[in-house]
Amino acid sequence: MRKIASCGNDCLACLRYIATQSNDTSKLNEVAELWNRVGWRDKVVSPEEIKCYGCSSANICRYEIQKCTSEKKxxxxxxxxxxxxxxxxxxxxxxxxxxxxxxxxxxxEEYQQFTAAFFSKKKNLDEVRNNRRK
Structure with a gap:
């Protein structure tokens, strides 16, 4: 079973989501360091700050996709x-x-993890769309 986010990210492939779900503070620290290294955070944040439970209306979505999907239910x-x-x-x-x-x-390895979690969003959404039509 996949968990595809509003924008097409694959939550179950995301190290951040996985570490949050397993409450693995060590892994959350590693994710925080990685996010900082690739420029997705301007500093290494605490495990509490990097946790992710998936999309919700409380999340910041820079593309406003979460807001749109929420409004459309x-x-x-x-x-x-x-x-x-x-x-x-x-x-x-x-x-x-x-x-x-x-x-x-x-x-x-890190790049492949990013690809699976974030860089395949169009492919993921196309699959959802195609499965919906069946």
Whole structure:
């Protein structure tokens, strides 16, 4: 069973989400250090600050996708009749930039983890969309 976020991120592939679900403080510290190293945080934050329980209306979504899916009462963009839209397309474009910007910073294993969790969002949403049509 997959847990695809509003924007297409795969929560069950995300080290941050996994460490939160298992309440693994050591792993949360590693995630905080990694997020800082790749530039997703401007400092190494505490395990409490890096925890992630998945998308909710309390989360900050820089693309406003979570707000949109919440208003439409759907789990993610793949379940939307308007998919793909300007919000999702903008998210995909930015994701490509992030993927390129961190490639030289990460180990191959870290990069593959990021790819599975974050950089495959279009593929994930396309699969949701295609499965919905069946």
């Amino acid at each position: 759907i789990d993610n963009c793949g379940n939307c009749n308007d998919y793909p839209c300007n919000l999702s397309t903008r998210s995909f474009e930015q994701t490509k930039k992030y993927a390129e910007s961190i490639k030289a910073i990460c180990t191959e």
